[in-house]
Amino acid sequence: MKYCIKCGAQLPATAEFCPACGTKQPAVSAPAQPAPTVTPAQAAPAQAQPQPSAAVTTPPLTAQGNAGAQAGTAQPAGDIRAAMARAAAAKAKPGDPEWVPYNQYPEHGLINGWRVAFVDLVQPNQCIGRANYWYAYIYAFVLVAICEFGGPIALAIGNLVSISLDWRRLNDIMPNSTLAWCIIIVDIFLTFTSLLNPFIIFGDVAISLFIGLSKTNWQTTGERPVSPAA
Structure with missing residues (x-):
């Protein structure tokens, strides 16, 4: 699975477009193939070449603990409501880690x-x-x-x-x-x-x-x- 680069919606790994917001998704490179087992007798004196690492797709940051990311990234409405509940419980003020903006209608x-x-x-x-x-x-x-x-x-x-x-x-x-x-x-x-x-x-x-x-x-x-x- 992967996540939309714009709205954070969960997508199938092969999805090219987000069904929620329509944003085209970047291609995910194929995972690296494991190197074949080499016995000491088959080992060449030349230094082994490093294998390219597979691209890692991480989910978007949540609003809690990162107010800047919340302000600049569209979050699912359920996440926004949960973040507002946490901010209210913490009585967060601007600058606090739990802070997110309040809106009655997210x-x-x-x-x-x-x-x-x-x-x-x-x-x-x-x-x-x-x-x-x-x-x-x-x-x-x-x-x-x-x-x-x-x-x-x-x-x-x-x-x-x-x-x-x-x-x-x-x-x-x-x-x-x-x-x-x-x-x-x-x-x-x-x-x-x-x-x-x-x-x-x-x-x-x-x-x-x-x-x-x-x-x-x-x-x-x-x-x-x-x-x-x-």
């Missing part, structure tokens, strides 16, 4: 982004992972842009969606609730004063970038539900 996509943005809108105690946050933010941004043509009330509704996303993202990154409150108060002020002065929106965008690019801190007390495997 299978990222626009459908799950819709759920984060609107279905979970009134869940202030929940956390939002970084990847889920950015997918949901696409909906919030489009909604705000559309609501600009619907008057101040419609725009305020769109801004409330954006504030909800920022608040739930802070639950994932800020162990200090006082600092989180300060950030969200400034975020609310900038969001609604931008209705009067469009240039203030740049300050609001800067806060969203800070919140969206920060890493999960498993020491926070926010709720972290994980969706069942699809």
Whole structure:
């Protein structure tokens, strides 16, 4: 058996393409043939030539103990959920060996982004992972842009969606609730004063970038539900 070089799926040894992601797999060289038995009488005085070693295919590194590999390599959804469970049990913070990013929906996509943005809108105690946050933010941004043509009330509704996303993202990154409150108060002020002065929106965008690019801190007390495997 061998493993896909892109998604880590287990493949037959002769597979040329991964059935999960379609990636072409490198050819595996044939194992080295054992050298024939040579008796002392048949041994030649010339030095024996080394035999080429067979290529060794190792499975991809798991998320536990190697957060860098987890961040750069696609892992099966089941492995991601198990790694998040280990990180939660260890209360890992960025830089710890057990650390992995939290995401309620490990299978990222626009459908799950819709759920984060609107279905979970009134869940202030929940956390939002970084990847889920950015997918949901696409909906919030489009909604705000559309609501600009619907008057101040419609725009305020769109801004409330954006504030909800920022608040739930802070639950994932800020162990200090006082600092989180300060950030969200400034975020609310900038969001609604931008209705009067469009240039203030740049300050609001800067806060969203800070919140969206920060890493999960498993020491926070926010709720972290994980969706069942699809």
